Amino acid sequence: MDEQRGPGRRASGSLERAVLDVLASAPVPLTVPEVRDALSADLAYTTVQTALVRLHAKGVLARERSGRSFAYRPVETPETMQVGAAARRMRKILDSGGDRRGVLARFVADLSPQDEALLADLLAATEPEGGGQP
Structure with a gap:
């Protein structure tokens, strides 16, 4: 499946790990734009949002309302x-x-x-x- 990624694209597992690293080091829950800004890669909003939604569905992240969107935090340390x-x-x-x-x-x-x-x-x-x- 990884062979079908375009140039400069990373596997979803590595993006999820990077997102978890960002959230684990944050003192407060973060929104999609905040996570996107903290990642060094040039990623689309929807790419980061998809990673966060998937991690939430897996039970790895909790989310809470933050205005009209959600802020995410790790469930565990x-x-x-x-x-x-x-x-x-x-x-x-x-x-x-x-x-x-x-x-x-x-x-x-x-x-x-x-x-x-x-x-x-x-x-x-x-x-x-x-x-x-x-």
Whole structure:
């Protein structure tokens, strides 16, 4: 799909990341023109508006009325957004139908002792009453 973009156009994912970066660094919710002005690229109003509407539809942004338009803000902090994005990438890899056991084994083998202990603590804290067996 990226091959169909015209010269100087970027993938929607990179625009969405740039929009999120702008909003995450803003102390207050921003309108479409404010986000557009903060982006260094020469983008059409409707391009920025579409990115904001899509991010809102995905539940990543909240919006509030600002005059006749909307002002947008991230639902989560940049830190929790990063954590969520990493977790989604891991889930996508695990759900891809590949060698699930191999992926998890390699992940655990590459952990530092501190991260391994943290993972063990997290797993113990989420175990159901029956000892983890369904």
